[in-house]
Amino acid sequence: MYSVRLFAVRHARSFEWFYARFEAVMVALDPLFTRIGYERVERPVAAFERVTKRLLFDCKMCGQCVLSSTGMSCPMNCPKQLRNGPCGGVRPGGFCEVKPQMRCVWVQAWDGAARMKEGGKINDVQPPVDRNLEGSSSWLRVAREKAARSSEGSDAPRTAIARAFADARAHEPAAAPLAPEPAAAVRSGDAR
Amino acid sequence: MTDETRSEYAPWMPAYEEPPAGHVSGSRLERVLRQGRFAVTAELNPPDSADPADVFEAARPLAEVADAINATDASGANCHMSSIGICSLLTRAGYGTIYQISCRDRNRIAIQGDVLGAAAMGVRNVLCLTGDGVGVGDQPGARPVFDFDSLSLLRTIRTMRDDGMFLSGRRISRPPRMFLGAAENPCVAPLDWRPERLAKKVEAGADFIQTNYIFDVPVFERFMARVRDLGLEGRVFILAGVGPLASAKAARWMRSNVPGIHIPDAVIERIEKAAKPAEEGKRICIELIQQIREIRGVSGVHVMAYRREHQVSEIIAESGVLQARVPQRRRAAAAGSTPG
Numbered sequence: 001m002y003s004v005r006l007f008a009v010r011h012a013r014s015f016e017w018f019y020a021r022f023e024a025v026m027v028a029l030d031p032l033f034t035r036i037g038y039e040r041v042e043r044p045v046a047a048f049e050r051v052t053k054r055l056l057f058d059c060k061m062c063g064q065c066v067l068s069s070t071g072m073s074c075p076m077n078c079p080k081q082l083r084n085g086p087c088g089g090v091r092p093g094g095f096c097e098v099k100p101q102m103r104c105v106w107v108q109a110w111d112g113a114a115r116m117k118e119g120g121k122i123n124d125v126q127p128p129v130d131r132n133l134e135g136s137s138s139w140l141r142v143a144r145e146k147a148a149r150s151s152e153g154s155d156a157p158r159t160a161i162a163r164a165f166a167d168a169r170a171h172e173p174a175a176a177p178l179a180p181e182p183a184a185a186v187r188s189g190d191a192r
Numbered sequence: 193m194t195d196e197t198r199s200e201y202a203p204w205m206p207a208y209e210e211p212p213a214g215h216v217s218g219s220r221l222e223r224v225l226r227q228g229r230f231a232v233t234a235e236l237n238p239p240d241s242a243d244p245a246d247v248f249e250a251a252r253p254l255a256e257v258a259d260a261i262n263a264t265d266a267s268g269a270n271c272h273m274s275s276i277g278i279c280s281l282l283t284r285a286g287y288g289t290i291y292q293i294s295c296r297d298r299n300r301i302a303i304q305g306d307v308l309g310a311a312a313m314g315v316r317n318v319l320c321l322t323g324d325g326v327g328v329g330d331q332p333g334a335r336p337v338f339d340f341d342s343l344s345l346l347r348t349i350r351t352m353r354d355d356g357m358f359l360s361g362r363r364i365s366r367p368p369r370m371f372l373g374a375a376e377n378p379c380v381a382p383l384d385w386r387p388e389r390l391a392k393k394v395e396a397g398a399d400f401i402q403t404n405y406i407f408d409v410p411v412f413e414r415f416m417a418r419v420r421d422l423g424l425e426g427r428v429f430i431l432a433g434v435g436p437l438a439s440a441k442a443a444r445w446m447r448s449n450v451p452g453i454h455i456p457d458a459v460i461e462r463i464e465k466a467a468k469p470a471e472e473g474k475r476i477c478i479e480l481i482q483q484i485r486e487i488r489g490v491s492g493v494h495v496m497a498y499r500r501e502h503q504v505s506e507i508i509a510e511s512g513v514l515q516a517r518v519p520q521r522r523r524a525a526a527a528g529s530t531p532g
Contacts, residue, residue, distance in 0.1 A: 089451030160361030
């Protein structure tokens, strides 16, 4: 919802606090998720994530959530889906070029980031979205990525995209994911 | 391609040269900027035609004053001859060109391939843009792509150039030697964050910046002060965007119909009251160039004179910024010439 989305940005700092704790819980649950199987938890968790994040942020389930780096303003609501905005077309008063009645998602993002403790993360250059991950749970991805990272001791830069966008990769575990993806989390068969 | 293959199949084509030391591309624009000279770039109005003569016709009024000519990529989401086609023609004729890429129309597969294609044709400057939404153009039913944004595009081409690989990790045997450009719009919202975003573009890989139109010098001065505070001076070359306004009516139309254009009322009123509005528009443009030139950290100007291309050489000549320098050779250079 648009008004709730604006509320989230105004309270970006509280959301940041909550999200940090929530992330810790998800990472702590990694052994449990592994035991049950990420494949099997994927669908219920993704369904719950879709409902809550749609209500709060108008989430589009890109599967690579970077809200903590974008002032709690979801970049997928930008009509150009910029991951590093705003574009040069912002209207006077901070309204969107394409949807003039909507406040620019990225003007909101920079405002939100200014309220956050670690708002500086908005300066990281974010990689392009991996369309294969659309619809999958970003929360589970964060748990997998962070657990894999801590078990390996460091973040193994195994892919060119993770190396090219190293800052975003360091701060946003779901960006340019490296941990093995369970089949249930990857869109397949609709490439044509 | 070995030199023998080249001379066998395309003797007219100069060898693929590596840039000189301290340069990333060796383009004429890069050399002029690194020499500390005040650079001039100009925007070409792309033809709605398949005739190469129309490209040279469009370049003619810009060539003698511009260090590089920008070929727009369907600007305003209107369909015209492609930027890569125009750059290929002009580069082979010895002109410096800036290949504009908008993220609106092509995905990452197409863009990375086009960058190699452009580099093979001798293009050495590229401007990475987000692009206007499709709704403002002549074919509003088109599907907007926006697979990259301008920053992920910059970082991708930098990875191709400096690490010699595609974003997939596949190796590129001869990387594209491109001088990387980006745009910034210092005079539109959010004013406070525009300098930080410029810093982010430099971080993503931008070597030079071409700004949108500057009609409001005090706002631009504040922007530049912040840019200097962020320590960007010396890390990126900034070319300020300028252009002549034809009439008060045209200025008002631009302000309300072209995304991202800020023109103060005072400027429009001045044109409205003038006996010869077009002359006054030109006069304002010259004055703006002279004021902008004095701002610390500005390395050049980028002239966008849509449908007023005939005024460009006079504007640059009267502004005095070139100081008797002649940027472009007018004759097509022989094989072995420096790349564009």
